[in-house]
Amino acid sequence: MRAKPDASRRIARFGELGAVVATIIIVAVACGYAYPDNRPTGVPGQQNGKLTPSVLTTVTSRCKAERNAGADLRRLIASARTAGITLAPAECYRDYAGQVYWRNYWCNLGRCQMAAVPGTSIHGWGKAVDFDNLRFGTREYEWLKSYAWFYGWNHPGWAEPGTGSAEAWHWEWVGDGGTMFSGRADGTSSRSASEVAPSPVDR
Numbered sequence: 001m002r003a004k005p006d007a008s009r010r011i012a013r014f015g016e017l018g019a020v021v022a023t024i025i026i027v028a029v030a031c032g033y034a035y036p037d038n039r040p041t042g043v044p045g046q047q048n049g050k051l052t053p054s055v056l057t058t059v060t061s062r063c064k065a066e067r068n069a070g071a072d073l074r075r076l077i078a079s080a081r082t083a084g085i086t087l088a089p090a091e092c093y094r095d096y097a098g099q100v101y102w103r104n105y106w107c108n109l110g111r112c113q114m115a116a117v118p119g120t121s122i123h124g125w126g127k128a129v130d131f132d133n134l135r136f137g138t139r140e141y142e143w144l145k146s147y148a149w150f151y152g153w154n155h156p157g158w159a160e161p162g163t164g165s166a167e168a169w170h171w172e173w174v175g176d177g178g179t180m181f182s183g184r185a186d187g188t189s190s191r192s193a194s195e196v197a198p199s200p201v202d203r
C-alpha cells in the first residue's frame with residue numbers, strides 16, 4: 001500500500017509546480033528581441049560601410065558603433081564588469097574598405113563564407129561587435145547568452161555552433177526591434193528589412 005502524501009507535501013508540490021511554470025513563462029517572454037533569425041536593421045539615409053561620423057559613437061579605442069547600438073554596448077560591458085566578466089570589443093563598425101580587406105583575406109584561404117560580401121556586413125551598419133577572444137562554452141559566452149538580450153544584443157542563428165560559420169565572438173544589436181519587430185520599438189518605424197541587404201552569412 002502506498003502512503004498518501006499529507007497536505008503539506010501536496011502544497012509543497014503545488015509550490016514546486018508553480019515555480020516551474022513561472023520559470024517557463026519568464027524564460028518564454030524575457031528575451032526581448034533576441035531571436036536566432038532576428039537581424040539588425042540598416043541606418044536610414046546611410047550606406048553600409050560609408051556611415052557619416054555623426055551616426056557613430058566611440059565605445060572603446062577599438063570600437064565605434066551606431067549611436068543607439070553603442071550606448072547599449074557600453075551598458076552591456078559595464079553590466080558584465082559588475083558580474084566579474086570582461087568583454088573587450090575587437091571591432092564594431094567596419095567601413096567598406098575594411099569589408100573588402102576581410103573578404104579578400106578569407107577568400108584567399110578558400111573560406112569566403114567567413115566574411116560578408118562587401119557592402120552587406122552588419123558591421124557596416126555599426127550594429128555588430130566582435131569580442132576579443134570570446135569562445136563557446138566560456139563564462140563570458142554563457143553570461144552573454146543569459147543577459148545580452150536585455151541590452152538589445154543578440155547572437156544570430158548563423159553564428160551558432162554547428163552551422164559551418166560558427167562565431168562565438170560575433171553579436172548583433174536588435175535593440176530597436178530588428179528586422180523581426182521593426183516598427184514596434186522606438187525609432188524604428190521608418191526602417192525596413194530590405195535596408196539590411198541580408199546574405200546567408202552576413203557579418
Ligand SMILES: [Zn+2]
Nearest residue numbers: 129130170203
Ligand atoms: Zn563580426
